[in-house]
Amino acid sequence: MAGGNVALRCENLSKRYTLGESSGIGTLAEWLGRGWKSLLGSASQAPAERRHIWSLKDVSFEVAAGSVLGVIGRNGAGKSTLLKLLSRITYPTEGRILYNGTIASLLEVGMGFKHELTGRDNIFLSGSILGLRSWQIQKHFDEIVEFAEIGEFLDTPVKRYSSGMFVRLAFSVAAHLEPDILLIDEVLAVGDQKFQRKCLNQLHEAARQGRTVIFVSHNMQAVTQLCREALLLEAGRLVQRGPVQEVVEGYQQRNLSGQERLAVCERAPAPGARAAITRAGLCAVGTRAPQLFFDILEPIGFEVAFEVREAMSDLKAILYLNTLDGVCQLSSFSLDWRNYTQGAKESAAPRAPGRYVARGRIPAPLFNSGTYEIVFALGGSHELHLDITPGLTFEITDHHGSFASCITRSRSHGTVAAPVEWSEEKLG
């Protein structure tokens, strides 16, 4: 690596987990039973019962000191395992990690917090668990309190805190760690927008001070903002390493071609269900090709197939669009469009048993870039939900910067992206 100043190197890092019975908690009797069986000579069966899974396999990379590296990949790609290995929560099955200095990890906020204790007590407790010496905590104490904006609640037990205050305090302690290498998981997805920005700044600051940061996230926006370089994991292997933009695009490409990611959710209806969704998914408008990434200017197409088992007087398909923290941004009923265009106020016509499909599109531009979740449901006249699908996550991207803030060139605030019309005139 140029400059030769490597902070951390992974060599053929591999981690194997054992699935099934021997993976973990068992009772002593089971364990003794297994031992007894193997003593009796049926040992040949034992390995067959165990299934191994390589959660990480032959991953090698280097990180230059003072750089910020993003790690992206789908759920189960090995991101968390990598972080756990780097932070010594668990140890590699093969390979090794070489590093200089100290590593601190931030895999979750609020670690070691006790609800009965005051904010002050928790700052010291949590800080010391994160590896800070008490004089270090003392040194940063005022900054931590100020950063968390808890002020007068400092000596109140944290169980009386609002969830926002709790999260802010928890993150503030961690944000004042001073390791040489800082590992961060998804924790930025906490708190409100303002606080998130503060956290990002803090990380930028850490990098500026020469700390090495490894940042794992689902949020492409955050990764792109924070990192110059990224690596992409897939099924435990390192598949791409390079400038962040390229890797993010690689990730999106792979997801487009990948079958596994839930762009479409197919389900077998429950036996007793009166009506059930059999298939729901997102697609490009006018096609049926599943799609998970939409440009900010591109309408989002969707399709819901459902089966009605018994005649119902009033049945409608419903769509909810949520942010990842579960805040509903939009809900829409299948009747809405007709009522809107025809000015009618009618309820659904009686529906005969059979199979139906509903298609539609969410206009663009409407939502700001980011990751969202979409949930489909069937609503009856009395029951709110006869059936509801698991959430499908999808992403709205703004590669061309159509709605980026003209000042910072980064994502503008809010979840809505509307072409607001402005005009100006000189008055004198």
Added chain:
Amino acid sequence: MRLNSCLRMESARFEKVIGPRSDVFGLGVGELLAYRDMLYFLVLRDLKIRFKQSLLGAGWALLQPLVMVAVFTLVCNRGMSVRFSGPYDLFFLAGLLPWSYFSKAFSGGVTCIVNEVDLVKKIYFPRLVLPLAQIISALSDFAIALLVMGALMAWRGVAPGPNLLLLPVFLLLAALFALALSLWLAPLNVRFRDVQIVLPFLLQVLFMLSPVMYPMEAVQGRLPPALRWAYGLNPVAAIIEGFRFSILGAGQPFAAPCLCSYAAVVLLAMGGLAFFNHTQRKFADVI
């Protein structure tokens, strides 16, 4: 040759290595020292939580030995007429002190890893901090019980002799034995929760086998010689004798079986440390 030296330089650039194999005999003293503040704040946490939301707070630690002394004096001294020179309450409390400390430290130590699942799964720290914190925070109740002992002795007009100087040694032995057992059983408890289910039962048996409510000689006098020796090998018995010796000047903590049991405690602790160090690497995977 040249390549070789090159490679050596390469690896010399890194100070630390995380690899698949554990260093069983590496005690990680440096790491433990770096995390001594965590130990301190964990102990402080246990104390604060303990006394914060209970009505009597420290009063419980005061009340428990008092009630125990009252009950056992009533039952054993009056009812079963255990023979002992001097007031039975002093005799009993001197034995209860190390027993209560040991059983509290021991049961805390065994369950400490499982009780901190979130921490163990989410963050690195020397795992040894957890059992150590239990051994130390159990001292708070011990200190209060010690005050009760002092008050009782003053009331009875019994003054401790120079033997009292040995008390810290026996206390240390009690702590070391609780730690040793925890180091062996806490990792087993991570894997098999049977351990914590059996624990109360185990403690009960150990309580009966240890000379808390009766003098050691009383039992040994009735046992055949071989069993007499075996009985003396129980480190808890030896430690209790040691406490009685230090506080009341009675008891024989330096009999041969007792000395053997002290050595066993040290060996058990060393073995436990190696076992704990080896198994702790899998805690997060198995817990």
